[in-house]
Amino acid sequence: MQLIYLSPVPWSSFAQRPQKFAQWFHLTTGGRVLWIDPYPTRLPRLSDLTHSRSSDRGIEEQQGWVQVVKPRALPIEPLPLSGTLNSRLFWSPILDIAQSFAEGNPTLIVVGKPSELAIRLVQSLPGCTAIYDAMDDFPAFFSGLSRRAMEQREERLAALCNCVLVSSTRLHEKWQPRHADVRFVGNAMDTQLMPDWSEARPQHAKKVFGYVGTVGAWFDWEWVVRLALARPQDTVLIVGPLSNRYRGNLPANIVLRPPCSHREALELMLTFDVALIPFLQTPLTAGVDPIKYYEYIAAGLPVLTSSFGEMHYRRHETGVFICDTGDSIDAIAEQALRYTPTQMFIESFMKENSWAARFDGAAIL
Secondary structure (H helix, E strand, O other): OEEEEEOOOOOOOOOOHHHHHHHHHHHHHOOOEEEEOOOOOOOOOHHHHOOOOOOOOOOOOOOOOEEEEOOOOOOOOOOOOHHHHHHHHHHHHHHHHHHHHHOOOOEEEEEOOOOHHHHHHHHHOOOOEEEEEEOOOHHHHOOHHHHHHHHHHHHHHHHHOOEEEEOOHHHHHHHOOOOOOEEEOOOOEOOOOOOOOOOOOOOOOOOEEEEEOOEOOOEOHHHHHHHHHHOOOOEEEEEOOEOOOOOOOOOOOEEEEOOOOHHHHHHHHOOOOEEEEOEOOOOOOOOOOOHHHHHHHHOOOOEEEOOOHHHHHHOOOOOEEEOOOOOOHHHHHHHHHOOOOOHHHHHHHHHHOEHHHHHHHOOOO
16 A cells, blocks of 8 residues: 655654654554645745744655655636636646556655645545545634635545544634535654653753744743743743744743753753743644644643643643633742653553553554
8 A cells, every 4th residue: 555645844843743644554554654745825925035944854864765846836816717727837747656656556745734636636536535634624724815725725625535643622623514524633743752761860950941942923022021021930941943923022931942852851851840832823733733732741741831723622631731811820930840750651651551551552554
């Protein structure tokens, strides 16, 4: 069996759910993978000229079992007939590669982000099983014409697919009435990357409340500032690419650090006393199941978080401490600092929340 994966992220980027799926597929079936990198699916913005990306490359080189294709396209997809134009100018060779790849071999198509190319590719291979992996509420990332076009594109794609995978409760609620076969496949973590955990954790006089990840439009700076002001004797450490800066003066105990590699980030987590996921509650985050939640818990950390997305449903989960507007963040932080996991719990959590456990349990193959 073979896999054609149309990804929302490049193969060479920080390894996420798409790369983990491809690796799991190859390890499970021994099959080859045709990986198709993303291209712009919205109209360009002025901010695109100044947007910087993390230098962390999750997969440094292509393995022999994966063939990576990088589509070209004019950034006009929301406009009428854009698919037809891009198909004539750029996509015929890619569709030919997919056709040749699938010829004579059982092939699974997985689409990680709706696009005109994805729709055309699924239509060109009617004998292949097709899956839409709805790992985000993609229209929420867009606005105006681009958003309406993405909503229509997503509906068209899902109608062509045999199955829709969803990564969160909100996405399940969205797709359950719209498709006959919807399967909940939450996010997970790469257990092989996790550093060894010990019950003997370092004790800091000044506690470290840490966040590792992108500081984007979804990052709740007001929540973070409230924590810093409530804990002036402690440190609030923010590590990652900064595309959403705080408009004002940050408290002196908020420390900003540049991005680091995934492996360095996992090691850095072991120096935290409490891990943070301070995200706004918006349509953009309503369908999000943060991978960092799994990594934080596996690192033995209490997770202090707002009740966005899938975290809303984890209010009573071990190690999770929810704090929203109106809650006493200092009191909840104190509760988090008293959290002490056991080795048995950590081992069980990692076993149940590995990528292999997720994809095996979904009966995808």
